[in-house]
Amino acid sequence: MPFSDFHGNADTVRTLREMLAREHFPHAVILSGPQGAGKFTLAQMVAKAMNCLERPVTDGLPDFCGHCAICVRIAEADVLEDRFAEAVEARENLRDADKRETRILVQTHPDVLIIPPDPPQMLVKVDQVRHVIHEIYFKPIEGRERVYIFSEADFIKEAANALLKVLEEPPEFATIFLLTDNPTALLPTIRSRCMHLRLSPVAPTELEQYLEAARPEWKPRERALVARICGGGLGRARSFDLAAYVAARQDALALLAPAMGSGDHSGLFRVTDSYRAGAEGKAKTEQLIRTMYSLLEDMLFLRSATPELVRNTDIQPELARMATKAEFEWITTAAQRLGELESGMRRNLLRSLALDNFATSLER
Ligand SMILES: [Zn+2]
Numbered sequence: 597m598p599f600s601d602f603h604g605n606a607d608t609v610r611t612l613r614e615m616l617a618r619e620h621f622p623h624a625v626i627l628s629g630p631q632g633a634g635k636f637t638l639a640q641m642v643a644k645a646m647n648c649l650e651r652p653v654t655d656g657l658p659d660f661c662g663h664c665a666i667c668v669r670i671a672e673a674d675v676l677e678d679r680f681a682e683a684v685e686a687r688e689n690l691r692d693a694d695k696r697e698t699r700i701l702v703q704t705h706p707d708v709l710i711i712p713p714d715p716p717q718m719l720v721k722v723d724q725v726r727h728v729i730h731e732i733y734f735k736p737i738e739g740r741e742r743v744y745i746f747s748e749a750d751f752i753k754e755a756a757n758a759l760l761k762v763l764e765e766p767p768e769f770a771t772i773f774l775l776t777d778n779p780t781a782l783l784p785t786i787r788s789r790c791m792h793l794r795l796s797p798v799a800p801t802e803l804e805q806y807l808e809a810a811r812p813e814w815k816p817r818e819r820a821l822v823a824r825i826c827g828g829g830l831g832r833a834r835s836f837d838l839a840a841y842v843a844a845r846q847d848a849l850a851l852l853a854p855a856m857g858s859g860d861h862s863g864l865f866r867v868t869d870s871y872r873a874g875a876e877g878k879a880k881t882e883q884l885i886r887t888m889y890s891l892l893e894d895m896l897f898l899r900s901a902t903p904e905l906v907r908n909t910d911i912q913p914e915l916a917r918m919a920t921k922a923e924f925e926w927i928t929t930a931a932q933r934l935g936e937l938e939s940g941m942r943r944n945l946l947r948s949l950a951l952d953n954f955a956t957s958l959e960r
Pocket of ligand 1: 648650651660662663664665667
């Protein structure tokens with residue numbers, strides 16, 4: 597898995613590798629870009645290249661081998677969601693007193709620490725930054741460089757202030773990565789002490805080409821759909837659960853059917869009845885709501901004569917038919933009610949009933 601396996605954003609990758617070649621890597625780098633653009637993948641690649649035992653050179657620039665003892669251990673954190681889930685589960689199993697004092701951290705190599713946002717608030721807490729401060733001033737244990745990756749740089753205030761202290765006096769042998777889809781949310785004083793590199797979304801056509809190799813089981817129109825739904829996020833597109841998306845969209849269309857004049861509610865009730873209580877029902881409902889937003893948006897694009905922005909391209913004729921029946925006002929009201937439904941779900945209203953109410957309220 598050398599740098600050449602990273603798709604898109606060739607200029608940013610080259611900049612990072614040139615800085616590696618000059619042996620003068622910045623102490624802190626903000627890597628910004630949309631969800632799924634590959635921010636974490638790229639930070640992991642740099643961590644490997646900094647510490648790789650073989651450190652091969654490709655295209656005249658430093659690379660990493662991917663198979664030495666150090667590369668392999670760093671790569672154990674490549675699928676961050678899995679390591680994160682393990683860390684959260686381990687904390688859940690602690691005694692209450694210990695639970696409160698334990699913060700989520702992911703470390704598969706002693707010199708590379710990943711600091712994910714801490715649940716349930718999903719923000720970086722001050723104790724996590726304190727953990728960084730405790731070790732960052734000590735020389736690397738096995739590698740050449742200590743690397744700290746804040747996988748979603750969303751800090752509570754005290755944590756941001758603590759981090760600022762480190763950025764004011766960074767040690768020679770450490771690099772901090774702040775990954776974010778919203779760099780303006782970072783304190784200006786943090787931003788001014790970091791180098792800022794941006795990853796842009798991959799163009800839909802480029803993403804489709806990539807998916808042709810990565811997900812050969814998908815048909816061309818399915819690849820086109822996923823490329824648009826994922827908004828240029830390559831990582832998100834690669835692991836996209838197409839079947840779950842299509843199922844949620846089928847349900848969303850069933851919810852809209854009575855409002856579109858189907859006159860039939862039995863299909864609607866069959867669908868809403870399948871949205872139950874519990875964690876599984878929650879995830880299913882969240883996906884339904886996200887998908888419903890994308891359908892309403894597409895109808896808006898079609899009504900405003902910008903069909904090139906439509907994301908659900910595979911059902912565009914059906915959406916166009918629906919759009920002719922839906923006035924602007926109806927679409928905006930529907931989006932507003934969907935927002936109300938979303939906040940109602942957070943208060944744990946009965947799901948199937950809330951969905952029934954939402955669907956019937958849209959009928960004219
Ligand atoms: Zn290596």
